Amino acid sequence: MKICKKCGMPDTRIGSVFEDDVCLACRNYENRKNIDFSERHKLLKEICEKRIAEGGEYDCLCPVSGGKDSTVIVSELVKLGMKPLLVTVMDEFTRTKAGTHNLKNIAERFNLDHIYFRCAPGTFKNETLKDFENELHPLKWIEERIYSIPIKIAKAYNIPLVFFGENSGYEYGSTDNLEMLHPASDDNVKVYYFFSFFPYNEIETMKKAKEYGFKDLDDFDEWFRQGNVENFTQIDSIAYIIQLWTKFPKFGFQRVSDITSRMVRKGQMTKEQADLLIKERDYICDPAAKRDFCNTVGITEKYFDEIVDKHANKDILVKDANGNWRRKDLI
Structure with a gap:
């Protein structure tokens, strides 16, 4: 494994591009100073003003989880005079108190219509289990629908404008182009990455x-998540973070590496602190999430554990005395 000398992220991420031992995500962050975000903000304002002038019951559609990103996206669009239709594609896992509150709050706070879309529960469970068994990619099926269903609803309601959140390819370093338009855009619906108009920062x-x-989870004192370094991302349902953890057996990193590398780039943590947290926590599968996932899919x-062992990348991992898969270079 090659490790980024700036942020600590390994090169096993799909699409990862290293140059002089520095990952593309770090180089992208440095290059943000060359992006004129003030011009992009003006462009967003123009897009919204043009859409409002066209009229219609809804000015745009926003897929929302109720999380920090969707809360801020909706708040900024409302400031610009927009009336979004909110759409949430549900999973079948146990909701957290924080997740339940946040989803309820986002529609009530801004007094907006909100569609909850629940995929057929049996199909969700069957497809989730199949993708877990075959690829150790348990939420592949539902995540495809989290992106595709809001666009279908936008077309059904004749809403020509949709806003997603961040351009994850740019933020995680699989592309060096901070595109504003999502590739799902077509002649009928324009889909934008909202955080391509603003410099993205998780903490802010x-x-x-x-x-x-x-x-966040601390506000309800409900769940101390193991194998994590924060309490405010992906907190809507308990088993959802299994999708984040299953990267570790395959690629040797999961959410701890994802978040600490971002914090290092933004000066919110030193690389030495990140290295220590990665060694101590990145391999840990949260027991509550594991239990909720198993109960949900039966x-x-x-x-x-047998399925995880089947997919584990033994070139970079080895089991410790407690039966946990660990990175060879960190034991």
């Missing part, structure tokens, strides 16, 4: 979301 976004009633935790 979380603080701004809290001004509008967003709450398997035992023993079977869960």
Whole structure:
């Protein structure tokens, strides 16, 4: 494994591009100073003004989880005079108190119509289990629908404008182009990455979301997540973070590396601190998330472990005395 000398992210991420031992995500962050975000903000304003002038019951559609990003996106669009239709594609896992509050809060705070879309529960469970068994990619099926269903609803309601969140390819370093338009855009619906109009920052976004009633796990004192370094991302349902953890057996990193590398780039943490957290926590599968996932799809935790072992990348991982898969270079 090649490790980025700036942020600590390994090169096993799909699409990762290293140059002189520095990952593309770090180079992208440095290059943001060359992007004129003030011009992009003006462009966003023009897009919104043009859409409002066209008329219609809804000016745009926003897929929302109720999380910090969707809370801020909706707040900024409302400031620009927009009336979004909110759409949430649900999973079948146990909702957290914070997730339930945040989803309820986002529509009430801004007094907006909100569609909850629940995929057929049996199909969700069957497809999730199949993707877990075959690819160790449990939420592949539902995540495809989290992106595709809001666009279908936009077309059904004749809403020509949709806003997603961040351009993850740019933020995680699989592309060096901070595109504003999502590739799902067509002649009928334009789909934009909202955070391509603003420089994205997780901590600042979380603080701004809290001004509008967003709450994290600590606000309800409900769940201390193991294998994590923060309490405010991907907190809507318990088993959802299994999708984040299953990267570790395949690629040797998961959410700890994702978040600490971002914090290092933004000067919110030193690389030395990140290295220590990655060694201590990145391999850990949260037991509550594992239990909720197994209960939802109808398997035992023993079977869960057998599937993980089947997909584990033994070139970079080895089991420790407690039966946990660990990175060879960190033991």
